[in-house]
Amino acid sequence: MSRATRTNPAPAVAFLHGGSHSHLATLADPALAPYRMRAVHVRTGVPEDIAGSDVVVVADRLRPDLLSGWAAEVKEALERGATVVVFGENHVQDWLGVPEQPRPTIFWWWRTGEDHRVRLQAPDHPAWGFFSDRSVIWHYHGVLEPPPGAVSLADLHTPDGERDGSILFVDETNHRGRLLVTTMDPVYHHGSGFMPGATQLLYSALHWATRG
Template identity: 30%
Template sequence: MSFVGAIDGGTYFHHRTLTEAPFETCFDEIVYIGDVAQTDLSRFDILFLPCRLNSLLIAPLKGQLVAYMQGGGTLIVMGEIFPDRWLDGIEFTPCQTNFWWWITGEKGPAPRIANPSHALMKNMTASAATWHLHGHFAPKPEQEALIEDDIGVLMFEDRQSYAPGRLIATSLDPCYHHGSHFMPAATQFLEALLPQLREL
């Protein structure tokens, strides 16, 4: 069973997602963002970066995070951390977020589970991944889609660029919404995702 770490940015939505019920048992150790540079990350099999960690604080840690993956670790980067700004080889196009499609009758997000056999997708459903979008990845050949729609990729896994470790990234931001006590689908997304981290 994998040993799971998470980085805490000190926000209330990180606090709720990482340390309160029902997901606090999904993490073995929480590292505050200000302590990451002094932390040996190699003890984690999985390192989870919750939504909206400030990319200006993550970017200086690039070397440490790349070394972590190249040492065999799995880095999971959740939405609005903009990995395209601090990792190489990621193409991301933000979109105008339509928060109101479910009121206006406009076409809403239509995600598909691209790889249902992946451990993280075992319990995932399209409806659990449906609230609103912030943008799409244009995947490279080494970036295998886990969740996608007709426009692009919403979550991918790259097992090649940092082998023997890997990068998993999504543009969806469920930790922010769950942590703010709204958007039930975001909580459902985490219910499908987080208990599976130890199965990676």
């Protein structure tokens, strides 16, 4: 074991999940084993399960009534300096205070020839050292309005070419820790084994959260 490894242990990662097939398949993914994620069930977990975590990942598609009970703990982690990643369809306007509006996704645009209408933003942002174009252009379930000081990495545009809102932003200014929020749901699609780009986003987000 190298000296650097001894003095810089891997970040502690908590994975807040709901026990769905996609969540459990993601937790069982051998490629994610090096992260040593602590599985915290949204129904049976206790605050102490994420209290010491350096990274908190909120898996997508959690039951709103159960997730809302974790709002205080997730916010506390963010304010003590942890990195928090919140994936999509989690009603962030209700418990995280991020304005969100639903939008119909454009399925299979790469087959139909439709414009996905996603436009990449902030090309010089350091996060682009972790995310590829493909990892953020594939899917979405709504648009977000990032708080002042946050940086949108991908915006959805209307058919007329006007900005509609963000589908992925990073906030490194409004909290002691870092916050990444997206309306994409990579855990569901990765664990379900379909949708190109989902696995890339999941892996990239974890890499960013633990190494960025």
